[in-house]
Amino acid sequence: MTYIPLEFYLIVSAVLFVIGACGFLARRNALIALMSIELMLNAVNLTLVAFNRWLGDNHVGQMFAFFIIAVAAAEAAVGLAIVVAMFRLKKTVLTDTADLLKH
Amino acid sequence: MSALGIGLFWLSALLAIAGGLGTVAAKSAIRSAMSLLVTILGIAGLYITLSAQLLAAVQIIVYAGAVVVLFVFVIMLIGGRGTEPGGRDDTRRTRAVATALFALVSAGALVLIGRAGIGGPHVFERPRPEFGSVYALGRTLFTDGVFAFELVGVLLLVAIVGVMAIGRARRAAVLPAPTANQEGSAS
Numbered sequence: 001m002t003y004i005p006l007e008f009y010l011i012v013s014a015v016l017f018v019i020g021a022c023g024f025l026a027r028r029n030a031l032i033a034l035m036s037i038e039l040m041l042n043a044v045n046l047t048l049v050a051f052n053r054w055l056g057d058n059h060v061g062q063m064f065a066f067f068i069i070a071v072a073a074a075e076a077a078v079g080l081a082i083v084v085a086m087f088r089l090k091k092t093v094l095t096d097t098a099d100l101l102k103h
Numbered sequence: 104m105s106a107l108g109i110g111l112f113w114l115s116a117l118l119a120i121a122g123g124l125g126t127v128a129a130k131s132a133i134r135s136a137m138s139l140l141v142t143i144l145g146i147a148g149l150y151i152t153l154s155a156q157l158l159a160a161v162q163i164i165v166y167a168g169a170v171v172v173l174f175v176f177v178i179m180l181i182g183g184r185g186t187e188p189g190g191r192d193d194t195r196r197t198r199a200v201a202t203a204l205f206a207l208v209s210a211g212a213l214v215l216i217g218r219a220g221i222g223g224p225h226v227f228e229r230p231r232p233e234f235g236s237v238y239a240l241g242r243t244l245f246t247d248g249v250f251a252f253e254l255v256g257v258l259l260l261v262a263i264v265g266v267m268a269i270g271r272a273r274r275a276a277v278l279p280a281p282t283a284n285q286e287g288s289a290s
Binding site: 018020026081 | 119124127129136139142143150152153157162169174177180201212224227231239243251252258262265266
């Protein structure tokens with residue numbers, strides 16, 4: 001094959017998003033759940049950049065990807081602070097143990 | 104697209120998907136973090152094949168340089184003690200659930216794609232020479248997106264304050280404050 005069409009990027013992005021979503025739903029370690037969120041954000045970024053390359057008149061898609069990277073960095077920082085606070089309280093980071101409001 | 108670009112696409116796509124699988128399937132959190140790093144490098148390679156060079160550099164700097172390091176730092180603080188499964192041996196059930204979810208979503212996506220049809224390969228045209236350059240992207244960022252850019256600055260400031268508020272150790276609850284101590288001894 002002498003070229004890579006747009007669809008290949010979208011397929012890679014969709015596969016990454018599904019992997020991230022399944023990881024977020026199935027893993028009980030809060031750290032790995034946060035990493036799965038990062039995977040999903042990266043998949044969305046890849047879609048944005050691929051479509052921006054397809055509609056090459058402006059750079060709005062890449063600008064959106066920039067903002068998503070900034071939001072992901074803020075989200076990772078706040079999420080990890082919550083994980084540290086939870087570890088201080090429960091001595092574990094398994095999400096099953098975060099059931100304070102159930103009892 | 105040159106042969107080098109096609110090779111970079113396949114290599115990066117393979118790295119990204121293998122890293123993603125490793126991230127969600129690894130047993131220990133540190134292996135997940137290293138797999139996430141592989142995914143991020145793969146996505147940066149895909150950005151380069153999409154002639155988004157600045158975004159590839161930012162991806163490496165922000166994700167590999169800051170976010171993954173933050174994850175590794177927290178794993179180091181917590182240690183292996185907090186991240187191991189707590190006694191109950193139900194990882195097999197968790198994996199079965201994950202596999203079933205993955206198969207279900209994949210089948211649904213295939214059905215949707217099969218019904219809608221892809222509609223022929225969309226081949227990229229050759230980009231303009233300045234596409235993806237720092238000048239062109241910076242111009243968009245500081246004209247069309249300048250308001251959002253300023254708001255991102257506010258967001259990062261709020262995130263810093265929030266992290267400090269959440270992560271601070273509440274020593275006042277453990278040790279009585281000096282004034283309270285004096286009052287307690289007086290009474």
